[in-house]
Amino acid sequence: MPQPQTHIIQVEMTLDGARGDEIIGMPVWTPGSYLVREFQRHVQDISASGHNGQPLSIKKIDKNHWQIDGAMRDKKMVIRYQVYAFEHSVRTSFVNAEHALINGASVFMYWKNHLSAKQTVDLELPESWSTISTSLEPYDNRKATRFFAKDYDELVDSPFEIGNHHEIRFEVAGKPHLIAIYGTSNYNDSTLIEDFTKIILAEKAIWGELPYNRYVFIFNLGDGGGGLEHKQSSVMFARRWTFTDKHAYHSFLSLVAHEFFHTWNIKRLRPEGLGPFDYDQEAYTENLWFVEGLTSYYDELLMLRSGFYQPDDYLLSITNEINRLESKAGKLHQSLSEASWDAWIKFYRPDEHTDNSTISYYNKGALVGMLLNLKILDASNGEKCLEDVLRLLYQQNYYDKDKPFAEKDILSATEHISGVPMDEFFSQYIHGTAELPYAETLHLVGLKLDTTKAGDAAYMGIEINESNGRFLIRRVVENSPAWTAGINVHDELIALDGFRVTQFPPIYLKERRAGDRIIATVSRTGILQDISLTLGSPPESILGLSRVENPSDDQKLIYQTWLGTAWPDTLNR
Ligand SMILES: [Zn+2]
Structure with a gap:
């Protein structure tokens, strides 16, 4: 250079x-x-x-x-x-x-x-x-x-x-680790060492070993986010002033936990199709829900295990994950295995129709990982969990043979550990688009969903980009009033019933109710059009997860085994 x-x-x-x-x-x-x-x-x-x-x-x-x-x-x-x-x-x-x-x-x-x-x-x-x-x-x-x-x-x-970036060296379990950071920032070396050590040890506890001689975390700090895993290193981008804001710093640590989890899940325990690599064309697998989704499940759970989250922070994280999936019409159109196979042309090439037609294998994969874990915990009376499945697969496929796994290996390991048939779970939630069984599964650990009442608030089903006081539609939700009436992405929303739209959501909608008919005036390719539509009600969303009033001993036991923290007593519940 x-x-x-x-x-x-x-x-x-x-x-x-x-x-x-x-x-x-x-x-x-x-x-x-x-x-x-x-x-x-x-x-x-x-x-x-x-x-x-x-x-x-x-x-x-x-x-x-x-x-x-x-x-x-x-x-x-x-x-x-x-x-x-x-x-x-x-x-x-x-x-x-x-x-x-x-x-x-x-x-x-x-x-x-x-x-x-x-x-x-x-x-x-x-x-x-x-x-x-x-x-x-x-x-x-x-x-x-x-x-x-x-x-x-x-x-x-x-x-x-x-270049001339900063390097922080430390040892965990006798192995050298390096944090290489490019970018002026507000981090503190000893805090990073302390917090990374917690994450590394929590992940070592899951997998049983640190399978490398040396590990390198590379960070570029600026205005972006994201990460990419490697066998002995990872590259992550984060916002420059992340380190003194608790919420931003937790997101950063969750990303670290995620990329580091890939040291095992995908880089060593890997599905057929992902290594050795053909660099000339797409590598197909139906199992990104396992290697990315479960990694996303554990990155947040590890934030609790490592002491960064309190149990309620973690329950909030699950709530957000559920709402993310449930707000997408794509959940009815695309299964996890399809999302994985088509990552090349769908997940990585999003457009205005993406939320209507696809799901994220990170998002749904994390939720399916949680449900699978709770099912295993329940079937084994709290004796076994998803980590036992991971360890078994890691032992059988990576450690003993260094060969990739097939989906049947996941299924048989899951059945072996839980002692119950799992083929229906796989066909419904991994290969199918059945509604995920949140309520019944979370009940096993004494949790219930608090949902919003749809009520009679007025809803159109559009999302907009505001630019210089113009409201340009960037997404029309499938089967919403706007979708049915023929309002299009790229239309500029001008007025409702003749009242100019000056903010979004339009304040005028508060004056109307679900079932009312209104006229939306839009500009489409520079020509004004009046479109008549019938307002609907917003979809239900989940306000949160809460603990049941009188949990059984079984519920308390599984809750405690799952989260590694005791069921709170009545006073501070
Ligand atoms: Zn990942």
Whole structure:
């Protein structure tokens, strides 16, 4: 990176042991993020040379592969290319005058048919940069800028943060951990060490071990959020001033718990389809509900286990999760397994119809994880839980054989641990779109749902974007009054019954009741239209979860085993 301010990375790739014509390729996606991103879009100025530096012909043969015409004597081929790296996200690469975040799949090409070969990486940094943070092992002790990966998968699964960022080193259970943070902020080193240690130990307690030699957390602080998991590291983005605001800091820690949970669930215990990877096309699985959904279930539960949440904070988190799913008409159209399979074209490519037609496998997967856990706890009288299923699968599939699991493995492990048939649960809630059995399942732990009364408040079923005093419709809820009447996304809402809309929700709606007919005036492609519609009632939502008045001993026992905290006594219930 001689000129990082230009965002250009100069890559020199050496094929050692080439045998004539060779093919190289750029991944079209990066594991953990299920979207074809076409990383080859940012490749330019490619050339190749042979054993004594003579130019070799290199030809692009499809969108992401190049063929080099070499001779048998060209045992060493060198390919040079540039990558434009200016997309700052956890899944892409970014270089500027201050630092570089390198996500391997968007920078390093692979040598076709040689993905299992050992890889060596040498980094050439601008003179003023002094720090490289990565989970890759140094090649040897002589050169701090040379790293080793046992194969291509490991190379692209090991991001780099490079520049003059801050590093915090600490040990947990005898293993070194590193927090690498780019970005001025208001965090405190010792608080981070203390809180990360709690999370790491809580997750170790679930899985039984820390399955790595060293772990690296990479953070870029700015205005974004999100994370991407790797086998020995993770990359997370967070807002800069997150660390002194309790609510924001809890969201941050929950993200840390999530990405770290993937150390086991997806990076080691992985479903068929997700590794070894084909970097040229989509990798399909029906099981993202397991690897992402259950990870989302545990990231919040771990906030309670690690002492960051009180039980009521956790119950609020479940309430929000339920409302998120129940507010989407998509729950009737798409199952968890379909959402997983179609992540590439639906979840990762949302549009105005997304909430009407799809669900999130994070959201519904977390809820199904909770329900499954409570069913197992109930069936085993509090003796067993979902973690026993995770440990069994981890042992059988990863530890014993290092092979991916099939869905039948999850089903049989769940039945083995709980001692009851689970096929109906799987067919209804994972492959089907049946309403989730919240009330009956939460009753097992002495909780009940408090729902709102729909009442006769007036409801249209639209969401808007406000811009310069204009109210542009961005979503029309399926089967709502607006949907039925033919109000469209992109329409500008001008007036209701002739009264100009000056705020949203329109204050005029308070004057009307469900069942009233009104005229909505909209501007569609610049032409005013009057649309008649019958107002409805807002859908029910859940106000919260509360504990039942007189819990049975069984309810109290399962509640306590589930949350790791005793049922509160009457006084402070
Ligand atoms: Zn995840």
